[in-house]
Amino acid sequence: MRILVLNPNTTASMTASIRALAEESARAGTEILATEPLWGPESIEGHFEGALSAVAVLDRLATLEEPYDALVMAGFGEPGREAAQELLDVPVFDIAESAAQMAMMLGHSYAVVTTLDRAVPQIRDRLLTAGLLQRCASVRGTGLGVLELEEDADRTVEAILTQARAAVDEDRAEVVCLGCGGMAGLRERVEAELGVPVVDGVAAAVAFAEAVVGLGLTTGKGRSFAPPRPKTVTAWPLSRHLRPNG
The missing domain is CATH 3.40.50.12500 (Rossmann fold)
Structure with a gap:
């Protein structure tokens, strides 16, 4: 089982601390993949930074190529969880x-x-x-x-x-x-x-992720968290347009 733990800010040292705790909390055989957005605020302390972070987190999820079985969003009460549930087929856990x-x-x-x-x-x-x-x-x-x-x-x-x-x-x-x-x-x-x-x-979310994946369950897609409807979203994912070589 592989769990992605996503720090919603861009501070790499905080990602490292979160990764260490997630690894310590995980069962034997569970692999932890930890990362942060490619752009956005260094910390989240308000609605403005929270909204920026939500988009940056979704951008990271849209461009991450490594496979994983569950997502742990490591911001306490930050926005974007519901959008991630629409975007992903794997279960999503907010800390x-x-x-x-x-x-x-x-x-x-x-x-x-x-x-x-x-x-x-x-x-x-x-x-x-x-x-x-x-x-x-x-x-x-x-x-x-x-x-x-x-x-x-x-x-x-x-x-x-x-x-x-x-x-x-x-x-x-x-x-x-x-x-x-x-x-x-x-x-x-x-x-x-x-x-x-x-x-x-973080520890609680990792434990819930292991339990849900172990039971073969995931987010219900029938209504509230149905995948986004196909349509043109200009300049999305944003990070691909920010790279020097396109």
Whole structure:
């Protein structure tokens, strides 16, 4: 089984961290292919960058030649998941929905700890659209930007713990989800200090992908995620037109 893990931003070091966690989480015999878009924002912290990233991710999917059995989209609540489900024949897993689904199997309520406060409404919107918001006790921001997560691991863990403790003590969350792909690899440290289950969306999505592919299932194509209708899309895929040699 081969799983494609796609970092929605263009920061290669973050792709490497996400790849390492995915490989660590995968079963023996599962191969992880990890990549990022060929163009787009270095991090995603708002609707504008999210919209750009969604197109860049779809562009990467349209031009990637390696075969794979499932896709894990490693942006927490970023747009474009539904479009990828239309574009691809393989099952698609978003790390925000995967984390929330797994968290609800572990406790009655869960919280999400993410990056900047401006990301909170976007994550809540994603969970609402997915039907997962009802059991979400809170979504809390650490105040750290996406790229700041990699600068100082100790500072990042402490910032996550501050908000996670508040989610547990004040919001009565029973499980905490790490709300950014850039937090990959921090779950064990946070869980050891927090004392409640902590879910990393990348690991959860890889596990769900293995289960779904193992059962021989994929996205339903009968209605909502039917393939795009054949038509001319000018200059698509965009990356082919950006290359010097066409």
